[in-house]
Amino acid sequence: MTAVRPTVAIAYHSGYGHTAVIAEAVARGAAAAGAEVVSVSVDTITDEQWAQLDAADAIVFGSPTYMGTASGAFHVFAEASSKRWFSDAWRDKVAAGFTNSASKSGDKAGTLGFFQTLAAQHGMSWVNLGLKPGWNSSAGTEDDLNRLGFSSGAAASTPADGGTDTVHKADIATAEHLGERVTRHTAVLLAGRAALAA
Numbered sequence: 430m431t432a433v434r435p436t437v438a439i440a441y442h443s444g445y446g447h448t449a450v451i452a453e454a455v456a457r458g459a460a461a462a463g464a465e466v467v468s469v470s471v472d473t474i475t476d477e478q479w480a481q482l483d484a485a486d487a488i489v490f491g492s493p494t495y496m497g498t499a500s501g502a503f504h505v506f507a508e509a510s511s512k513r514w515f516s517d518a519w520r521d522k523v524a525a526g527f528t529n530s531a532s533k534s535g536d537k538a539g540t541l542g543f544f545q546t547l548a549a550q551h552g553m554s555w556v557n558l559g560l561k562p563g564w565n566s567s568a569g570t571e572d573d574l575n576r577l578g579f580s581s582g583a584a585a586s587t588p589a590d591g592g593t594d595t596v597h598k599a600d601i602a603t604a605e606h607l608g609e610r611v612t613r614h615t616a617v618l619l620a621g622r623a624a625l626a627a
């Protein structure tokens with residue numbers, strides 16, 4: 430059987446560049462697992478980029494956490510995606526998500542939960558992080574994968590006043606893992622569909 434090469438799109442917003450570093454890590458992980466990757470900054474999305482999202486097999490949503498939810502710019506994009514909802518354009522695509530905020534918790538669960546609801550409204554299939562929580566035992570360290578202990582997506586904590594070079598390496602590795610996992614799940618789904626259609 431020919432290897433399946435999924436197209437994984439990353440639709441994200443980043444106000445000050447921290448979440449963009451996480452988006453790049455998701456892209457790297459997806460590419461390493463064999464995906465064709467399309468990255469779309471949703472605050473400047475063009476018609477051509479909307480078409481790229483429509484054509485993708487998976488869409489990974491990403492946003493900073495602002496006031497306990499995704500940024501205003503991401504919410505504008507989510508509202509505009511209602512045009513896709515009317516036509517079921519994203520139904521049965523794979524979805525996943527990531528967020529960065531300043532505090533360790535920072536109410537990031539609100540953002541990841543919003544992404545899950547957005548995916549569900551579109552009829553997409555959510556892929557979670559698939560990592561046990563790190564940094565939660567006496568043997569654990571802040572360099573553990575999934576050091577912040579989220580299950581539904583990749584979470585990062587970067588000092589609000591730090592440069593983009595202060596994004597934690599464990600959060601970057603966790604985001605790379607998410608990109609790989611989404612790609613592998615999407616490849617299995619595509620192969621299964623092809624097998625059933627044969």
Ligand SMILES: Cc1cc2nc3c(=O)[nH]c(=O)nc-3n(C[C@H](O)[C@H](O)[C@H](O)COP(=O)(O)O)c2cc1C
Pocket residue numbers: 442443444445446447448449492493494495496497498529530531532533534535536587588589590
């Ligand atoms: C309007 C606003 C609201 C914020 N709300 C939160 C919050 O709820 N929780 C948190 O931990 N950090 C919060 N922060 C800090 C940002 O999440 C943090 O600066 C993050 O690095 C921004 O990511 P970005 O550089 O991709 O924009 C907020 C920042 C702004 C500007």
